[in-house]
Amino acid sequence: MNTLKKMNEQINHELGSSYIYLSMAAYLTSKNLKGMAAWMHKQANEEREHAMKFFEYLNERGQAVELLAIEKPKNEWKTPLELFEDALKHEKKISALISAIMETAIIEKDYPSIAILQWFVTEQVEEEANASEIVEKLKMIGEHKGALLMIDKELGARQ
Ligand SMILES: [Fe+2]
Numbered sequence: 001m002n003t004l005k006k007m008n009e010q011i012n013h014e015l016g017s018s019y020i021y022l023s024m025a026a027y028l029t030s031k032n033l034k035g036m037a038a039w040m041h042k043q044a045n046e047e048r049e050h051a052m053k054f055f056e057y058l059n060e061r062g063q064a065v066e067l068l069a070i071e072k073p074k075n076e077w078k079t080p081l082e083l084f085e086d087a088l089k090h091e092k093k094i095s096a097l098i099s100a101i102m103e104t105a106i107i108e109k110d111y112p113s114i115a116i117l118q119w120f121v122t123e124q125v126e127e128e129a130n131a132s133e134i135v136e137k138l139k140m141i142g143e144h145k146g147a148l149l150m151i152d153k154e155l156g157a158r159q
């Protein structure tokens, strides 16, 4: 079924997301923004969990998982704002992919997959909101270094 095939590809996109966020964490660490780096590490771990949700679901459906190649992620940004704008753009892309799988699942009347995908639809609303909030805050502070350090501290407190 096409839904399951697309979910197999989505494992790759989720692991790819994890890899992108890990690269962002490395960059933020190199800029001494340790709170933001910690936030990104947590994000990278979450993306791996997303991949594993699809991985385990495909196993339950008796569908063999085939892992695909992951692209080299970007590793340089001009500012933390540019980095978080990239993260937001990426989450929007992921949301579109989840919607496309959902559309296929609906066409195929694959109700178990629709149930799983519903969780991801809701999760993506939160993912976009989180990234968007950080982008807006970084835009607000502009060049203010003190405020940047405050945001860094705040993001470091993420559970
Ligand atoms: Fe994800």
Ligand SMILES: [Fe+2]
Pocket (backbone or CB within 6 Å): 017, 047, 091, 094, 127
């Ligand atoms: Fe995400």
